[in-house]
Amino acid sequence: MAGNSDTLLKVEHLTMRFGGLVAVDNLSFEARTGEITALIGPNGAGKTTVFNCITGFYKPTEGRIGLRHGDAAVWGKLEALTESGKRSHFATGGALFLLERMPDFQVTQQARVARTFQNIRLFPGMTVLENLLVAQHNGLMIASGYTLLGIFGVPSYTRAEVAAVERARLWLERIGLLDRADDPAGDLAYGAQRRLEIARAMCTDPVLLCLDEPAAGLNPRESHELNELLLSIRERDGISILLIEHDMSVVMEISDHIIVLDYGVKISDGAPEAVRNDPKVIAAYLGVHDEEVEDVHAEVGL
Amino acid sequence: MAAGTKNGRTYTARAFREAGITALLAFGLFLPLIGFQTVTNIRNELILNTRWSLLFAIVGIVACGRLFYSLVVAPWLEARRLRPVAATASAWRGFVGKWFVPFAIGFAVAYPMIIIATAGFGGALKWVDNFGIQVLIYIMLGWGLNIVVGLAGLLDLGYVAFYAVGAYAYALLAKEFGFSFWILLPLAGVMSSFWGILLGFPVLRLRGDYLAIVTLAFGEIVRIVLINFVDLTNGYAGISGIPRPSFFGIPFNADDNGFAAVFGLEFSPIYRTIFLYYLILALAFLTAFVTVRLRRLPVGRAWEALREDEIACRSLGINTTNTKLTAFGIGAMFAGFAGSFFAARQGFISPESFTFLESATILSIVVLGGMGSQIGVAIAAVAMIGGTEIMRDLDFLKQIFGASFDPTQYRMLIFGFGMVLIMVLRPRGLISTREPSVFLKERKAISADLVKEGHG
Secondary structure (H helix, E strand, O other): OOOOOOEEEEEEEEEEEEOOEEEEEEEEEEEEOOOEEEEEOOOOOOHHHHHHHHOOOOOOOEEEEEEEEEOHHHHHHHHHHHHHOOOEEEEOOEEEEEHHHOOHHHHHHOOOEEEOOOOOOOOOOOEHHHHHHHOOHHHHHHHOOOOOOHHHOOHHHHHHHHHHHHHHHHHHHHOOOHHHOOOEHHHOOHHHHHHHHHHHHHOOOOOEEEEEOOOOOOOHHHHHHHHHHHHHHHHHOOOEEEEEOOOHHHHHHHOOEEEEEEOOEEEEEEOHHHHHOOHHHHHHHHOOOHHHHHHHHHHHOO | OHHHHHHHHHHHHHHHHHHHHHHHHHHHHHHHHHHEEEEEOOOOOEEEEEOHHHHHHHHHHHHHHHHHHHHHHHHHHHHHHHOOOOHHHHHHHHHHHHHHHHHHHHHHHHHHHHHHHHHHHHHHHHHHHHHHHHHHHHHHHHHHHHHHHHHOOOOOOOOHHHHHHHHHHHHHHHHHHOOOHHHHHHHHHHHHHHHHHHHHHHHOOOOOHHHHHHHHHHHHHHHHHHHHOHHHHOHHHOEEOOOOOOEOOEOOOOOOOOHHHHOOOOOOOHHHHHHHHHHHHHHHHHHHHHHHHHHOOHHHHHHHHHHHOHHHHHHOOOOHHHHHHHHHHHHHHHHHHHHHHHHHHHOEEOHHHHOHHHHHHHHHHHHHHOOOOHHHHHHHHHHHHHHHHHHHOOOHHHHHHOOOOOHHHHHHHHHHHHHHHHHHHOOOOOOOOEOOOOOOOOOOOEOOOOOOOOOO
């Protein structure tokens, strides 16, 4: 089954069991290039587990997670790559990765999938600028000749570092934290920390940005700013976004495509408008069975 | 006003109550320890003496001390915490911060000259060797361990193992093959580093307390192997007659081709000591320089990021295993350098020099100095190692406490007291703020409250 020409991420039959608990059950979905895909569902639906599987923090019990770079023709190699037992396939003009086979840091380093966390995970004792430089570790590491050349202060490393600082500066400008560049990240306000974490993930130069509840704990103004930021990441940088969110004002406003999970099972998949009116989704969110949805609607006057 | 008086009265009452409780505790504790004394009399019988006056004197001192603390020190500490930092104080601090490092480096370089000028050739030997070289070895070890514990946040209780590897590498290779010090110095570093990485591979998947326990065990394993592998290491007896380093081929002896004769000086052991002093000073500077450089390289930033949050590191594509291994390997390498210098300086090594107490001393230097701070570590090493050395010759105390008073016996007591004081006043070490490795507009020190200590 070769993917669509614009498929970026393909999750197939993903199952994750923790002992007897099935957190994610036979989940399949696709995320397309240049789109914002939202993964929603009630608490405990298994959204973060899916994220952890995609970003390599969990090894899924079953299933395949494919990601492509560049030319969509590489999807044709998916079966061959799966058979071969390798993690990735590089072709001219594109590459294909099987994320479930890669350790967490390689998912970011090679497959270029960046992520943020539900509970913010910045480096609180390092400055805002340092946080963004740590994110550019792999590029700088090569520029510093794996430290050996950097110790002697070779000019090529100095240039690379200046470029890295410049890149960090651009991102600080975009998230409005340029004035706070030299302050410790732990001193920032909550909303600013959220924005910084997104900027830090973007500094790893990803093709897919996975955001775990980016709007959690933000006030309406901040979550509006977040919408603008995410849309600009999609438009200006052309980066696809996969996001978990509870805040429906964020989800409905910016998503191109929504997948709804409930108890680890996909119950709906489609455009925001279609999902919003899906009785199964309404039932899941209101906590009633499908048959009772009409009654509930009548009751609350929908 | 009325409220103030009331507060003041309750405060005083509380202070007295606390002093009373302290006195009771002290009485309970010291009654068996000081109140009774067993003495063997002439017929070889044990006789129980009571020392009530001494007991009550000590209990009184303890109670007064507590009263003083509650009435004077505690309010002062409280006020100090609430008072904003005065502008003059911060200006003074800025001045000290700016000139402290150049002054300290200058002093370290000029130290042998100053000592010779004040104590003469004979007296200088002890001060340069026992004091200067000893302190510098520990500064270097502290800086080396600082990479592992202070920057990468990996608690290593077996650091002395790498020091031992360096020392034995130098001793064995120099004796067996007659290689010179300058060849063996890097070789010892490489060997220690190799052992660091070898240990790191299985161990660095552990975190926190577990890592500490395994590194502690590794330190002991190395020491026990050194004791029991008699064929190679000569066991408890140690290795003696280790070749001493020469001045670029010119030996320090009384021969015609010795250092003194070549340079037309009168022979004195001080020349070798001064040479060794500058050697360890250069090695310590090398450690400091490399650490400063590393902190500004991606690998150094990755170490600190690892200390702050390991999971976030992995989410940014940092290979945490390799990053930890480099920290372990580089820290071990500096211990290896220091170890080979130690062997060359002593001319004799035995497993006795590499006990757990050494690891604990080096670790406490790092913790006292403030984890991650090089200046703090250097100050702590001077205070701890230099302080204990100085306490060996506090002869003036004999004039106060009488001729039978032996100051060396009280070294550890005073030492422990100092440690408690540091814990109370500066729980995060002497220099607890963190210097950012890079800045856009201005370099601001980061408060210790935000900096994590690492947990693995």
